[in-house]
Amino acid sequence: MTGMDARAREPADGIALPMLARNVTHFMRLLRDAGFGLSPAHAVDALEALRHVEIGQRDEVRAALAALTLSGPDQRPLFDAAFDLFWRDPDWEGKLRALLLPRVDAGAPPPRRSNRLADALAARTPEAPPRPQPPAAEERIAIPLTFSAQERLAQRDFETLDAEEWRALQHLIRTRRAHLGLQRTRRLRAATHGTHADLRASAKLAVRQHGEWLRWKYRQHAERKLPIVLLLDISGSMSQYSRAVLYFCHALMQSRERMHVFLFGTRLTNVTRALRERDPDDAVRLITEQVRDWAGGTRIGTALAEFNRHWARRTLSGRATVLLVTDGIDLEDIDLLDAEMARLARFAHRIVWLNPLLRYAGFSPQARGMQAILPHVDALRAAHNLDSLLQLETLLAHATDRTTDHPTDHIKADRQRQKRPSWK
Structure with a gap:
């Protein structure tokens, strides 16, 4: 597997992290960009879990990483596709790009495309550096617009978008989490501070603290969407x-x-x-x-x-x-x-x-x-x-x-x- 050979313990590019740790971190970032609810702490836990399994056994590594990252059975096909493409072939980026192309093998229907992996790859692909422009004949002072590509895309009419812009727009909507208004209800819930003192909860806390009334418990109105x-x-x-x-x-x-x-x-x-x-x-x-x-x-x-x-x-x-x-x-x-x-x-x-x-x-x-x-x-x-x-x-x-x-x-x-x- 990539990053699991004898050179896994050698630093690269002047970074003190081993090659295996860097690959695991990149793999966790790929899963997070594909829609998994992961944090940087998951990468640390993954490295700790790999210390307790046999690195040379592919199934053990897959099971350890799956136990840390999967939160439901519907994520299993996406995890397996990402694991096979990332840890099987050094050309994993080309494999991910190939997911967008339907293929027919021996008359069988084409496999389902993983657009979430393709979007994650597109988000991680660095843009090409701009080419230097030749100096103009006359020196002019120009103030370019400061709108980013996402802001320009957000202002485009839906009816004027092409296929590539549609994919970018879908990825932009997918990565955004909207939070709408909340309605205050009559029900009360536990709170750390407020104007409604919870005497029963405060008394129970005092009993657990050997009769010392050290801290008050409060309740406040609950809110719902x-x-x-x-x-x-x-x-x-x-x-x-x-x-x-x-x-x-x-x-x-x-x-x-x-x-x-x-x-x-x-x-x-x-x-x-x-x-x-x-x-x-x-x-x-x-x-x-x-x-x-x-x-x-x-x-x-x-x-x-x-x-x-x-x-x-x-x-x-x-x-x-x-x-x-x-x-x-x-x-x-x-x-x-x-x-x-x-x-x-x-x-x-x-x-x-x-x-x-x-x-x-x-x-x-x-x-x-x-x-x-x-x-x-x-x-x-x-x-x-x-x-x-x-x-x-x-x-x-x-x-x-x-x-x-x-x-x-x-x-x-x-x-x-x-x-x-x-x-x-």
Whole structure:
């Protein structure tokens, strides 16, 4: 195995660490970049565990490292692939790159690609140094932009990304952990300090300390995450944006957010369970197999009617916020859409409409479907790039306040005035 030969104890590049220790550290970093929840302490524990096994026995080394790094059975295939590629061949980087290329052997189906290992390799590959530019004929003072590549990518429209930029965007979303708003509850939990003294816990502590009342115990109000319900349009005009929102929702689900996700085109589909997969590529693959109307037509009113009838009472409890992601283009029963939006507004604590068409500066909701949705929403935001999705964290962090903060308040006010009965 690489790094386990007779030269393992020789220092390299002036570093005092043995070659084996350096290889184990690099292997742990690779697993961490691939999505494993590892810390630098795991590398120290791995080196200590390898002292108690036979280094020449490949199976013993694999079992020792697996016992330290694996936290669930779903991580085993990814660990085995990383272990075989890292410790088998010096050209392990080329092997990892080859995972992106499907192969057919003797008519058998190609193996599943490990995109998480490919992303980890891409993150660890150093960039080529820039070439020196020839001196200009005239000396000019130029102030270049300070935006990094990730910031530029976060500002790009989802519809303009190519395949390589999509992979980079997915890796950027995957490595981010969002934390949304918390709701204060009436329940009390143990705390190190506060205003509510816990006499029973303090007395028990005094008994354990031989009657000496040395320290007080306190309790404070517990906080819980606010529930979120996502209604995502997957029609043909929303296909690229829907896929990006799904990856963003997967990151929220991995952050243990209380979230339910429904997709609708011509029918309504609950995909919450599929998004609980650890690998986002596997989650999206399961969703595409489950949903039959992807990139098809749009029946917003019918989908909302089905949601209100079968799912609203089960998911919209506890001051839930509804995220409606659609462009609002619906040519069918507009009266049904208006009635179901009014019913949804009675169930939900707040409705936030995410519309990709807001990327245009002169956007005005002129379509009948948009005008039917607008009076019943509490906020209207854009959803065309990663920056617009990340701004939801600030919006949802104050989910306890029901306010109207979208740029078309005057249109909504006009619609509401038209609905008021005339008493003259």
